[in-house]
Amino acid sequence: MNAPLNASRMEDVAREAGVARVTVSRALSDPDKVSPATRNAVRQAIERLGYVPNLTAGSLASRRSRIVGAIVPTLSNSWFADAMDGLAETLGAAGYQLMLGQSRYHAQAEAGLVDTFMGRQVDALVLTGVVHEEAVRRQLRRMQLPTVEIWDMTDDPIDRLVGFSNVAVGEAVAHHFFQRGRRTLAYMGATEGRSIKRLNGLQAGCAAAGLEPPIFEMVNPTSTMQDGARCIAALLERQPRIDGVFCSNDTMAIGVLSECRRLGIDVPGRVAVVGFSDLSIASACVPTLTSVRVQTRELGSCAGRVLLDRLKGDPHAASLPRIIDTGFEIVQRESG
Numbered sequence: 001m002n003a004p005l006n007a008s009r010m011e012d013v014a015r016e017a018g019v020a021r022v023t024v025s026r027a028l029s030d031p032d033k034v035s036p037a038t039r040n041a042v043r044q045a046i047e048r049l050g051y052v053p054n055l056t057a058g059s060l061a062s063r064r065s066r067i068v069g070a071i072v073p074t075l076s077n078s079w080f081a082d083a084m085d086g087l088a089e090t091l092g093a094a095g096y097q098l099m100l101g102q103s104r105y106h107a108q109a110e111a112g113l114v115d116t117f118m119g120r121q122v123d124a125l126v127l128t129g130v131v132h133e134e135a136v137r138r139q140l141r142r143m144q145l146p147t148v149e150i151w152d153m154t155d156d157p158i159d160r161l162v163g164f165s166n167v168a169v170g171e172a173v174a175h176h177f178f179q180r181g182r183r184t185l186a187y188m189g190a191t192e193g194r195s196i197k198r199l200n201g202l203q204a205g206c207a208a209a210g211l212e213p214p215i216f217e218m219v220n221p222t223s224t225m226q227d228g229a230r231c232i233a234a235l236l237e238r239q240p241r242i243d244g245v246f247c248s249n250d251t252m253a254i255g256v257l258s259e260c261r262r263l264g265i266d267v268p269g270r271v272a273v274v275g276f277s278d279l280s281i282a283s284a285c286v287p288t289l290t291s292v293r294v295q296t297r298e299l300g301s302c303a304g305r306v307l308l309d310r311l312k313g314d315p316h317a318a319s320l321p322r323i324i325d326t327g328f329e330i331v332q333r334e335s336g
Contacts, residue, residue: 009051016045029064031095066096068307069117070126073105073192074222077249079277080128083150083300087126090304096123103128105192105221111136118145124307130154130161131193146310148303152194153325160310161323162303166194169292169328170201171208173246173274176330178209182244182272185214188231188256189248190221198276202246214246215239223248228255233263243271244336250275250282250291257285257335272336287334294328302326 014021019038027034027042034042045051068091072080088098099122101113111133117125118139124146130153140147140158147159152166170187177185187202189195195218202214215238217231228247232255235242247253253275260267267273267287275282278293302324309320 009049012049013042013045013051016049017041029066065121065123067099067120067122068096068124068126069099069101069113069120069122071101071103071110071113071117072128074102075100076222077251078279079249079294079296082296083303086297086300086302087304088300090301091307094308096308105190107131107133114139118143124148124311126150126303126307127158129193130157130163132158144315146307146315148306148310150299150303152197153323155323157323159315159322160306160320162299162306162326163324164294164299164326164328165201166197167201167204169276170198170203170246171205172201172328172330173198173292174202174205174209174211174214176274177244177246177272177336178205178211180244180272180336182336183211184239184241185211185244185246186235186239186242187214187216187246187248188223188228188235188252189216189218190223191218192221195221195248198246198248215242223252225251225255225258228252229259229262230255232256232259236265245271245273247273247275250277250279250289253289253291253335254281254285257287257289268334268336274330274336278331282331283333290333290336291331292328293331295326299326 010024011021014024023038024042027039031039070084070087072084075081084100091098103110103113114136127149128151130149137158149157149161150163152163185206187199189199199216206214215235217234219227232245245256247256253273256273257267260271265271275289275291278291282289282291306320309318
């Protein structure tokens with residue numbers, strides 16, 4: 001009968017690495033407390049012996065799973081994927097693994113995923129946005145589970161927040177258009193909270209500049225290039241004088257550029273176009289796309305650093321701020 005992969009094999013690893021069994025256990029469950037040389041010796045011994053650690057038993061003993069759960073609306077949009085990549089890299093360097101869930105932009109689905117992650121005894125959570133079911137907010141605050149909300153801004157986060165103001169983004173784009181002589185603006189975006197906040201900001205910015213309210217077209221998430229093409233056609237039919245269009249993401253904006261080219265509409269001469277998220281294609285399309293850059297990967301990395309700081313123990317002793325505004329910038333290119 002083959003020997004089980006349990007404590008006896010951990011003793012084998014200890015002998016192979018020339019350390020105590022408790023040191024092997026610590027290297028697996030809390031690597032930050034073991035020197036790099038010892039971690040390397042243990043890792044090499046594990047590789048030579050083909051040992052598979054029983055992580056469940058270790059988590060029960062330490063009450064740490066070393067797993068962080070993260071919920072995003074979708075991974076089909078590269079800006080969320082980039083943020084999760086930055087988060088995973090930061091957590092992985094500290095010995096934590098990332099478990100992902102997709103809410104598909106539904107608050108109830110997010111609540112179900114929170115329950116699932118809690119059942120898996122995750123050490124912390126990352127949630128996209130600041131609007132959640134009230135029961136989720138109460139539960140996480142009651143349990144004091146380290147939680148970071150990302151991609152938005154509020155004065156009252158569940159625990160910690162790393163993001164930017166989507167309302168301020170819309171206001172900045174309105175100012176950008178006004179400074180460039182654009183007076184009849186339009187918006188297109190998805191019917192989800194952060195996109196609607198950008199529209200609200202654009203409306204506020206137009207009001208502040210004395211412009212008429214922007215007209216808008218909204219689509220169900222996730223929005224596509226085809227949605228962008230349909231929306232610009234519908235907007236121009238409703239208001240032919242439109243000379244500035246803000247798109248809630250670069251994907252829709254690329255669709256706008258394509259449809260304008262098909263219709264013979266000059267960009268930016270006739271209509272200026274601004275996207276959001278500054279995908280790599282923004283600087284490669286024709287014309288190149290003016291876009292709002294939000295540093296998605298760094299946002300994820302920052303959220304990881306905040307979580308690691310928070311996981312040290314006492315939330316009042318954490319060294320990083322409770323709310324971190326990562327900001328944004330409008331990257332000026334040819335489209336507007």
